[in-house]
Amino acid sequence: MEDIVDLKGVTALVTGAGQGVGRAIALRMAQHGAGCVVVNDYFEDRAEAVVAEIEAMGVRGIAAQGDVTKLDDLKRIVADVETAVGPIGVLVNNAGNMGPAGVVRSRPFWEQEPEEWDLSLGVNLYGVMNAVRAVLPGMIAAERGAIVTIVSDAGRVGEPRLEAYSGAKAGAAGFMRAIAKSVGRYNVRANCIALSATKTPTIQVDEDSDIGKKMLAPYIIRRFGEPDDGARMAVFLASDASAWITGQTYPVNGGYALAV
Numbered sequence: 006m007e008d009i010v011d012l013k014g015v016t017a018l019v020t021g022a023g024q025g026v027g028r029a030i031a032l033r034m035a036q037h038g039a040g041c042v043v044v045n046d047y048f049e050d051r052a053e054a055v056v057a058e059i060e061a062m063g064v065r066g067i068a069a070q071g072d073v074t075k076l077d078d079l080k081r082i083v084a085d086v087e088t089a090v091g092p093i094g095v096l097v098n099n100a101g102n103m104g105p106a107g108v109v110r111s112r113p114f115w116e117q118e119p120e121e122w123d124l125s126l127g128v129n130l131y132g133v134m135n136a137v138r139a140v141l142p143g144m145i146a147a148e149r150g151a152i153v154t155i156v157s158d159a160g161r162v163g164e165p166r167l168e169a170y171s172g173a174k175a176g177a178a179g180f181m182r183a184i185a186k187s188v189g190r191y192n193v194r195a196n197c198i199a200l201s202a203t204k205t206p207t208i209q210v211d212e213d214s215d216i217g218k219k220m221l222a223p224y225i226i227r228r229f230g231e232p233d234d235g236a237r238m239a240v241f242l243a244s245d246a247s248a249w250i251t252g253q254t255y256p257v258n259g260g261y262a263l264a265v
C-alpha cells in the first residue's frame with residue numbers, strides 16, 4: 006500500500022535530535038523513506054546513539070555534532086553532508102528549550118538580566134535562523150525542500166515565567182511565515198509545529214501527581230504529549246502529503262489551546 010508520507014530517499018537534517026522529540030522525529034524520518042538522516046546535537050554521544058538506532062533500521066545516519074546558535078557550525082555540517090550524500094531536502098529545527106542545559110528555572114522577568122534571555126533567544130530564534138540560512142542555498146539550487154520548525158504553544162498563547170522563551174518561539178514562527186513567502190517560488194515549504202507539554206528526558210512530570218493533575222486540567226485529551234505525537238506531524242509536513250501547505254503553524258497539543 007502507498008505510504009502517503011514517503012520521503013522518497015531525501016536527506017533529512019534534524020537539529021537537537023539526540024533525545025526527546027528530535028530523536029523521535031529522526032527515527033520516523035528513517036522509517037518513512039529518508040535516504041539519510043543527519044542527527045545533529047550539541048552532545049556528540051547523544052547524536053551517535055541515535056545514529057546507531059537509525060542504522061539498525063537499515064538507513065544511513067550521520068552524527069553531526071554542532072551548536073545551532075553558531076552559524077559556522079551549521080555551515081560546516083551542511084557542507085559536510087552535501088559532500089557525503091548530496092543536498093539536504095528536509096530540515097527540522099527541533100533544538101530548543103533553553104539550549105544544552107534543558108529547561109532552566111528562571112526568576113520573575115522583572116528581575117532578569119538580558120544574558121538570561123539569550124538562553125531562549127539563542128537556540129529557539131537564532132538557532133532556527135542559522136539552520137535555515139545554511140540549508141536554503143542547497144534547497145533553492147535543487148528547487149525542492151521542506152522546513153519544519155518545532156515551536157511551542159508558549160509562543161501562541163504565552164506562558165507565565167517563560168516570557169523570553171514565548172517571545173523566541175513566536176519570533177521563530179513569524180520568521181518561518183516570512184521564509185515561506187520568500188522561498189515558495191523555489192518549491193521550498195516552511196511550516197511550524199506548536200507543541201504543548203511533552204514527556205521527554207528534559208520534561209518529566211508524573212500525570213498522577215498533584216502538580217501533574219493541575220497541569221493537565223486545560224488539556225482536552227487528558228495526557229501529556231509523547232515525542233511521537235510531534236514526530237508524526239513532522240513527517241507529514243516534511244513529505245509531499247502536505248504539498249499544498251506552507252507558512253502555517255499546527256498545534257500538536259492535546260487541545261491545550263485551540264487554533265482558529
Ligand SMILES: NC(=O)c1ccc[n+]([C@@H]2O[C@H](COP(=O)([O-])OP(=O)(O)OC[C@H]3O[C@@H](n4cnc5c(N)ncnc54)[C@H](O)[C@@H]3O)[C@@H](O)[C@H]2O)c1
Binds near residue numbers: 024099104128155
Ligand atoms: N518537551 C516539551 O514539553 C515541549 C513543549 C513545547 C515545545 N517544545 C519544543 O520541542 C523541541 C524539543 O523539545 P524536547 O523537550 O524534546 O528537548 P530536549 O531538551 O529533551 O532535547 C533537546 C536536544 O537538543 C539538544 N540541543 C539543545 N541546544 C542545542 C544547540 N544549541 N545545538 C544543538 N543541539 C542542541 C540537546 O542537547 C538535546 O539533546 C524544542 O524546540 C522545545 O522547545 C518542547
